[in-house]
Amino acid sequence: MLGKRKRETQVVTKRKQEIGEQESNATPARDSSDIFRRHFEASFAPLPAQMVSDGVDDSEEDVESSEQESEVSEWSGLSESDTDLPVVEVVDHAIGESGIDDELHRARQKTFMSSRPPREVDLSNRSTETKPPDEDDATEKLNLKHDLDLQRLLKESHLLEKSKASRNASRERQMALEMRLQAVGAKTSVLTQENMPRSHRIGITKKAESKEARRRREAKENGVILEKASSKASKNVRRQRGVDVPGVGKYSGGTLKLSRRDVASIQGPPAGASRKGKRR
Amino acid sequence: MAITQPPVKFTTHRSLSSRLVLATLRGRPIHISGIRSKNPANPGLAPHEISLLRLLESLTNGSHIEISYTGTTLLYKPGLITGSVPGRGADASGVLRHEVDGRVGRGVSYLVLAVCLLAPFSKGKVNVLFTGPGVITSAVEKWGDISIDTVRTAVLPIYTQFGIERDLEIRVHKRSNPSNAVRGRSGAGEVQVVFGHQVRLPKTVHMLKTGRVKRIRGVAYATGVSGGNNARMIEAARGVLNQLAPDIYIFSDMGSSQLVNYEKAGATEKKKVGLGFGLSLVAESSGPGVFYSSDAASGAEGGETPEDVGRRAAFMLLESVERGGTVSAEAANTVLTLMSMGSEDVGRIQLGKDVLANENVVQLARDLSSFGAAGWGIRDAATVDEKNEGQFTVSVVGSGIGNVGRKIG
Numbered sequence: 001m002l003g004k005r006k007r008e009t010q011v012v013t014k015r016k017q018e019i020g021e022q023e024s025n026a027t028p029a030r031d032s033s034d035i036f037r038r039h040f041e042a043s044f045a046p047l048p049a050q051m052v053s054d055g056v057d058d059s060e061e062d063v064e065s066s067e068q069e070s071e072v073s074e075w076s077g078l079s080e081s082d083t084d085l086p087v088v089e090v091v092d093h094a095i096g097e098s099g100i101d102d103e104l105h106r107a108r109q110k111t112f113m114s115s116r117p118p119r120e121v122d123l124s125n126r127s128t129e130t131k132p133p134d135e136d137d138a139t140e141k142l143n144l145k146h147d148l149d150l151q152r153l154l155k156e157s158h159l160l161e162k163s164k165a166s167r168n169a170s171r172e173r174q175m176a177l178e179m180r181l182q183a184v185g186a187k188t189s190v191l192t193q194e195n196m197p198r199s200h201r202i203g204i205t206k207k208a209e210s211k212e213a214r215r216r217r218e219a220k221e222n223g224v225i226l227e228k229a230s231s232k233a234s235k236n237v238r239r240q241r242g243v244d245v246p247g248v249g250k251y252s253g254g255t256l257k258l259s260r261r262d263v264a265s266i267q268g269p270p271a272g273a274s275r276k277g278k279r280r
Numbered sequence: 281m282a283i284t285q286p287p288v289k290f291t292t293h294r295s296l297s298s299r300l301v302l303a304t305l306r307g308r309p310i311h312i313s314g315i316r317s318k319n320p321a322n323p324g325l326a327p328h329e330i331s332l333l334r335l336l337e338s339l340t341n342g343s344h345i346e347i348s349y350t351g352t353t354l355l356y357k358p359g360l361i362t363g364s365v366p367g368r369g370a371d372a373s374g375v376l377r378h379e380v381d382g383r384v385g386r387g388v389s390y391l392v393l394a395v396c397l398l399a400p401f402s403k404g405k406v407n408v409l410f411t412g413p414g415v416i417t418s419a420v421e422k423w424g425d426i427s428i429d430t431v432r433t434a435v436l437p438i439y440t441q442f443g444i445e446r447d448l449e450i451r452v453h454k455r456s457n458p459s460n461a462v463r464g465r466s467g468a469g470e471v472q473v474v475f476g477h478q479v480r481l482p483k484t485v486h487m488l489k490t491g492r493v494k495r496i497r498g499v500a501y502a503t504g505v506s507g508g509n510n511a512r513m514i515e516a517a518r519g520v521l522n523q524l525a526p527d528i529y530i531f532s533d534m535g536s537s538q539l540v541n542y543e544k545a546g547a548t549e550k551k552k553v554g555l556g557f558g559l560s561l562v563a564e565s566s567g568p569g570v571f572y573s574s575d576a577a578s579g580a581e582g583g584e585t586p587e588d589v590g591r592r593a594a595f596m597l598l599e600s601v602e603r604g605g606t607v608s609a610e611a612a613n614t615v616l617t618l619m620s621m622g623s624e625d626v627g628r629i630q631l632g633k634d635v636l637a638n639e640n641v642v643q644l645a646r647d648l649s650s651f652g653a654a655g656w657g658i659r660d661a662a663t664v665d666e667k668n669e670g671q672f673t674v675s676v677v678g679s680g681i682g683n684v685g686r687k688i689g
Contacts, residue, residue, distance in 0.1 A: 112497055113472075113531050115451040235429035244403070244686055 155179055287311040287355065288650050295643045296329050297390065298613060300356060301397050303342075304336060306651055308683055310356040317352045324351020325677060327383040328390055331414070335378050335391055338369040339398060339406070361673070363402035363478075375407050375472070382413030384465040387425030388471050392450065396436065397617055399442050399475035400482065403685030413540075418457040418468035418558045419575035426575045426610050428471055429499040429560040434573035435611045441569040442618050443483040447476025455503045455535050457556025458580045463487055466590055467539035468553045481682035482618050484625040487606040488661075488673065491567030495527035496597070498562060500590075504537025504555035509586040513559045516590030525563070528640065557586060559593040563601055572600040572608045583649040605632035605671055612641050620653050622678030630661055632669045653679050 112118045156176045178191055196204075219226050245251060248262040259264075287309035290299055293316050293574070295642065303310040310341055316323050318407075325347065333345055333356075342359025364370035371377065388410050399406040419427040426434075432450040439448065449472075456469035500510040510532040521528055539550040558577030565572070574596035576589045600608050607615045607629050619627045635641065636658070657675035661668035 108529055110434065110498075111529065112529075113499070113533070115432070115449040116434055117439070117450075118449055118497070119437075 152176075152180070155183070284309065284357075287357075290647070290650070292316075292450065293326070293329070295640065295647060296391070297332055297394055298617070298640070298644055299647055300332060300336060300412045301394050302617065302647060302651055303356055304358040304361060304398060305339060305401055305617070306679070307684065308651060309355065312354045312356075313352065313356060314464040315352045317350075323629060325354065327381050327414075328386045331378075331384050332391060332394060335408075336396070336398075338376055338378065339363065339395070339402070339408075341368065345591075357389055361398050361402040362398065362685070363404035363406040363475075363642060365404050367377045370407065374405070377409050377410050379412035380410055380414035380467075382466055382581055384414035385416075385420070385458065385466050386420065387416045387420040387458075387486055388421045388467075388469065389426050389428055389431045390423075391615060392428065392471065392473055393432055393435065394607055395473050395627055396431070396439075396475065396665035397614060399473075400439070400442075400477065400479050400618075400640075401621065401683040401685075402475075403683075405447075405478070406473070408473045410469075410471045410473070410547055411463040414467055415456060415469040416458050416554075417452055417469040417471060418503070418617075419560065419577040420458055421575075421577060421579075422458075426562045426573070427499075427501075427558060427577065429501065430562065430573045430575050430610065433497065433560070434501070434562045434571040434608070435614055437571060438569050438607070438611055438615060439618075441485045441487060442484070442622075444477050445467070446481055447474065449474040454538060455501055456470060456538065456554030457558065457577060459553045459555065460580050461551055462540055462542045463551055465540060465542075465553060466675065470593070478683060478686065480603055480686040481623045481678075481680070482621060484622050484627040484678070485569075485619065485629065486627065487567070487569055487615075487629045489567040490570055490604060490606050490630060490668075490671075491565040493525055493572070493601060494566045496521055496525045496529075496561060496563045498528075498530040498593075500530055500557070500559045501533040501535070503535050503553055505557055507532065507534040509557040510534060510571055512586035513557065513593070514589035516587040517559060517561065517594040520591060524598075530561070534554045550628060556580070556582075557589065559590055561593050563597055563599045567606055570606045571598060571611070572603075573610055574600055603632040603634045604635060605628075605635050606630045607635070612638070613644060616644055616674075616676060619676040620648055620678055621681060623682070624680040626675050626677050628673055628675045630668065630671050631674050636672050638675065650669070653677075 156179060159172050159175050159179075162172065174191060178189060181190065216226060216229070218224075246256060248265060249256045249258040251257075285308055288303070288311070290310060290312045292312075293313040296312065299310060299312065315325055315329075336356075336358070337343055337345060339361060340359040341362040343386070344355075344357040344359070346355040347353070362368065364373050364374050364376040366372055369376050376392070391410060395408055396405065417428045419430070428450060429452075435446055436450065439445065451472040451474070453470035453472060453581060454468065456467040458466055459468070460466070462567070493509075498514075498570075500513045502509045514530045514532065517530065517555075518528060530681075537552045537554050540553045541548050542551055543549075556578045558575065561574050562574040564570070574593050576593035576596065578584050578589055597649055603609065612631065615629060619629070631641070649655055654677040659673045659675070661671040661673045664673070
């Protein structure tokens with residue numbers, strides 16, 4: 001019984017199937033699936049290419065008739081590729097976008113599938129000359145190494161001189177490293193102490209100030225001319241005022257106060273100003 | 281006391297979001313009456329319109345909204361657009377959470393497009409997180425809403441033409457198709473819009489060169505359904521488009537659907553919400569800032585094969601390309617509004633006949649003139665160049681209002 005619910009079954013005869021044939025006899029059917037199949041075939045035409053022949057019902061009568069035949073089997077084995085085996089059509093939806101190299105896919109994904117609106121991605125913009133022409137890679141590497149060593153020697157030579165005078169080698173190594181980092185492009189130094197107790201910092205700055213003052217005083221007394229004194233405060237002069245504040249005047253308590261000069265800068269020079277000015 | 285202009289009067293619910301956005305940008309109060317007054321079943325404001333009003337209230341400072349008892353009359357006095365300011369609506373990290381009500385059946389692009397129009401003219405950065413039981417990230421064909429991918433790939437790049445390009449992001453945290461599985465819940469997505477570039481005045485654009493379509497990109501998304509749907513949609517779309525464009529690439533985004541709690545006979549059960557799939561296609565043209573897009577998604581009840589959805593999206597894209605112009609129908613509202621908010625200079629774009637004759641665009645022109653903006657100049661582009669058959673050059677003069685919060689005295 002197909003399905004869980006009892007259904008009204010029609011008693012139909014077993015015959016060779018043709019399209020549109022009506023069931024009229026009252027002989028019981030072999031299978032309920034047969035009924036459904038016949039009902040289906042009554043409504044729908046069969047597919048044009050019937051690859052797999054359904055010989056279940058066709059041979060119904062044949063089976064009955066063959067039982068009466070002789071018991072000797074006439075089976076002689078399978079014939080070689082006699083019948084056309086049904087060609088199995090493989091539909092594979094799992095195949096993704098193949099044939100595109102990883103780099104291009106990653107570049108596209110980066111521009112298009114990130115959360116930003118996509119920009120122009122153009123492979124032609126990227127540098128095509130990525131690798132130099134094929135030279136001896138070994139000599140190239142050796143040359144680079146020599147260059148680097150020479151540059152380092154030239155830069156750190158004054159440090160090496162100091163180290164000869166038996167100072168701690170670790171200090172010179174630190175300074176050399178610090179120089180290299182600055183050359184590569186570090187913004188801040190590794191050696192500066194960022195956090196220290198307030199009393200320490202005050203003491204250090206005071207000592208530095210007193211040393212500088214002493215140097216200047218001694219130089220003045222001895223008649224040595226030094227560079228002009230510059231204070232750090234003069235460097236950080238400009239301060240941010242804010243984007244939406246008015247460009248002229250002072251704003252306080254809901255009022256914008258414009259001085260005489262502000263008004264003049266807004267109004268511009270008076271109408272008859274140019275007569276008295278420089279004329280050539 | 282400040283002298284206020286009398287409110288501009290409108291009727292019916294048509295172009296309601298466009299009118300509210302224009303009012304906020306120009307700082308003029310509006311009065312809309314007769315909103316679905318003849319509709320016996322659902323009179324008054326619809327849930328998506330109420331959600332938009334809430335969003336405007338949280339994005340602005342000092343706005344005043346009055347809705348009549350029946351909901352058919354609305355008075356909106358806009359305030360200044362402040363964006364997501366920590367402490368005023370936004371939380372400490374500067375993210376403004378907007379809970380979309382579950383009865384909103386429209387795509388979240390309806391709200392996102394409004395936010396993207398207001399954000400360049402805000403005082404501070406805009407960072408809005410759309411969450412809640414009504415966020416639908418896919419296209420909603422019933423309402424004609426585009427998917428959030430189309431907003432990101434076809435509408436936002438046009439902002440670059442106006443000089444707004446930095447810090448724009450639309451992050452899709454969770455995807456969702458429209459769903460009617462759980463009562464009171466139409467979607468389960470989550471979208472974050474980050475708009476960090478505010479300008480004083482958008483640049484004047486002259487987008488007259490349509491060019492030719494040079495590549496087609498797209499996103500096939502599947503939420504809670506098998507990823508094979510994506511491949512099938514892509515294959516169907518490619519079947520149509522491969523012979524027409526050389527460079528086609530469609531990305532596949534697969535995700536799981538969200539499980540939501542719902543009450544069933546007293547007990548709390550979990551149900552998957554927002555299942556579905558869809559395809560968003562964008563055709564980029566060689567003219568700068570010219571994008572044609574199309575969207576197709578499976579229905580909430582299902583029953584449509586991915587091949588059908590893919591083919592439909594491809595044909596809709598071809599229709600959009602056929603309509604032509606430098607601005608497609610999806611972006612026309614955005615572009616024309618931005619142009620009208622620009623400096624007092626003439627900007628020109630080219631619109632196809634069917635895009636210009638669309639009722640939304642015509643209504644936008646009428647609304648702008650109600651607000652006091654100058655009229656548009658419309659000229660047949662075929663007089664300039666024979667190739668532009670069926671195109672119209674629209675000249676828009678900006679009003680010079682721009683960003684009020686960025687004015688420097």
